[in-house]
Amino acid sequence: MTKPVDVIYLDEADNICVAAHDLPAGMSLQVGSHEFVLCDDIRMGHKIAVCDISSNAAVLKYGQSIGLTTDTVRAGQWVHVHNVKHVSSSKGYEKATVPGFKPDPITDRTFMGYKRPNGKVGTRNYIGILSSVNCSATVARTISSHFGDDELLDYPNIDGVVAFTHGEGCGMEFGGTKHEMLNRVMGGMARHPNMGGYLIVGLGCEQSTIGYLVESQKLVQIQGSDEQISGPPVLSMQDHGGTARTVELGIEQVRKLLPRANAVQREEVPASEIVLGLECGGSDGNSGITANPAVGAASDLLVACGGTAVLSEMPEVYGAEHLLTARSRSVAVADKLIERIQWWEWYTGLFGESMNDNPSMGNKEGGLTTIAEKSLGAIAKGGSTVLEAVYEYAQQIDQRGFVLMDTPGFDPPSVTGMVAGGANVVVFTTGRGSCFGCKPTPSIKVATNTPMYQRMIDDMDINAGTILTGVSIDEIGREIFEEVLAVASGKQTRSEVHGIGEDEFVPWTIGAQL
Numbered sequence: 001m002t003k004p005v006d007v008i009y010l011d012e013a014d015n016i017c018v019a020a021h022d023l024p025a026g027m028s029l030q031v032g033s034h035e036f037v038l039c040d041d042i043r044m045g046h047k048i049a050v051c052d053i054s055s056n057a058a059v060l061k062y063g064q065s066i067g068l069t070t071d072t073v074r075a076g077q078w079v080h081v082h083n084v085k086h087v088s089s090s091k092g093y094e095k096a097t098v099p100g101f102k103p104d105p106i107t108d109r110t111f112m113g114y115k116r117p118n119g120k121v122g123t124r125n126y127i128g129i130l131s132s133v134n135c136s137a138t139v140a141r142t143i144s145s146h147f148g149d150d151e152l153l154d155y156p157n158i159d160g161v162v163a164f165t166h167g168e169g170c171g172m173e174f175g176g177t178k179h180e181m182l183n184r185v186m187g188g189m190a191r192h193p194n195m196g197g198y199l200i201v202g203l204g205c206e207q208s209t210i211g212y213l214v215e216s217q218k219l220v221q222i223q224g225s226d227e228q229i230s231g232p233p234v235l236s237m238q239d240h241g242g243t244a245r246t247v248e249l250g251i252e253q254v255r256k257l258l259p260r261a262n263a264v265q266r267e268e269v270p271a272s273e274i275v276l277g278l279e280c281g282g283s284d285g286n287s288g289i290t291a292n293p294a295v296g297a298a299s300d301l302l303v304a305c306g307g308t309a310v311l312s313e314m315p316e317v318y319g320a321e322h323l324l325t326a327r328s329r330s331v332a333v334a335d336k337l338i339e340r341i342q343w344w345e346w347y348t349g350l351f352g353e354s355m356n357d358n359p360s361m362g363n364k365e366g367g368l369t370t371i372a373e374k375s376l377g378a379i380a381k382g383g384s385t386v387l388e389a390v391y392e393y394a395q396q397i398d399q400r401g402f403v404l405m406d407t408p409g410f411d412p413p414s415v416t417g418m419v420a421g422g423a424n425v426v427v428f429t430t431g432r433g434s435c436f437g438c439k440p441t442p443s444i445k446v447a448t449n450t451p452m453y454q455r456m457i458d459d460m461d462i463n464a465g466t467i468l469t470g471v472s473i474d475e476i477g478r479e480i481f482e483e484v485l486a487v488a489s490g491k492q493t494r495s496e497v498h499g500i501g502e503d504e505f506v507p508w509t510i511g512a513q514l
Contacts, residue, residue, distance in 0.1 A: 045285025045367035100386035133169025178511035187217025188420030196261030204238030272306030277423030284431025285367025288377015297477020299383035319372030413508035437501030
């Protein structure tokens, strides 16, 4: 990748470049061997034709097709939704044919984490109030809101008491897809290594029964540093006298959990215990050029440490999945990815929608034109190592290295799935300026461009926009990696400073609402 002052030219095969800042019509540019004059005003992150492109020809970015032109495009013209269309790619996949990058092992990096009796390591220490059904959501919130800063003064090792509420839990087939997806999420949150204890609150007559949740997810309540284990505390509003009495009992239960959870201390653990969720939201034309590749460099460093990097958002893999099937560990892993892609084509088609409906209006304002372009930039977060596994939504992540989880492109349910699967840190890239948190897991915000970083500096943790002015991707990748270790050790992210992350718990479920 060459880095002119004014534009970014990603691959010598490309017939477009990307504006590094706002450029005026009439400006003369030389990009590689191409010389031309801008026909239009071009905003930062938007594409410019570097040569004439005939009608119905491929528009090439990253050396890959991102769509076809709808008319002849002249050198210097703006290339976007008005003259480019999405076309589904042919599905001839290579499977496990390209060896992924194998980094030299890194064995000396550590962080200060909370070791749990089950062998997992937390980066935070929360008490969770889990609502089994929407009908108990208010009770769960009321219990958690009782424990403000004053109530927690005597428990310095506890990050807070947080309620995990949702809009599901009934009107579904018992044991069906919708129920099992919700069950995986709630079970994953209960046993998450960032949870020092939890309480489950239900109404009592819901389809998502607490008994089935506890039994199927094999939930236990860790009771303090002596590692004594008993059944989890559960409350049923119908069995315990209604709203007020359940709130009272819930507060009593949490007060019993607090000293036990507080007794756990941070200790030095290897970086291999980090499970890093990778997310991009409010993406722009710079996402695949700056922040996402830099996160990919950080992911490679974490994998070299023996840790885990989790790519997500299956609709934002679509159009770039062939690059991942080729570097899958095995044909079986590649086939699992292809099966998930085909499922998404079927699923969106049920509602008369297209995978190309994924780029939001904000994405397009930021310069992204098609889902293929967005996906090619999005998968850069996963770095360059072998794809080891593909997981269902909220499935427990048990494979180290670079993996993929099937989540939707919408950020809150996507991150919820990764966190429920075990992610104990999240890195979230954004070009438009997403303000996102995800308790109980800290979320590190990486800006793709400097103007947005400066405008929203109170919400951003790292500025990858400096890549547009010559700082290397590897340098920013190293900065992100070091920030991951610092945050895992207790450094607060900007979203944590603002208290963001409770309302962003959004389980994804599919199926009929009965």
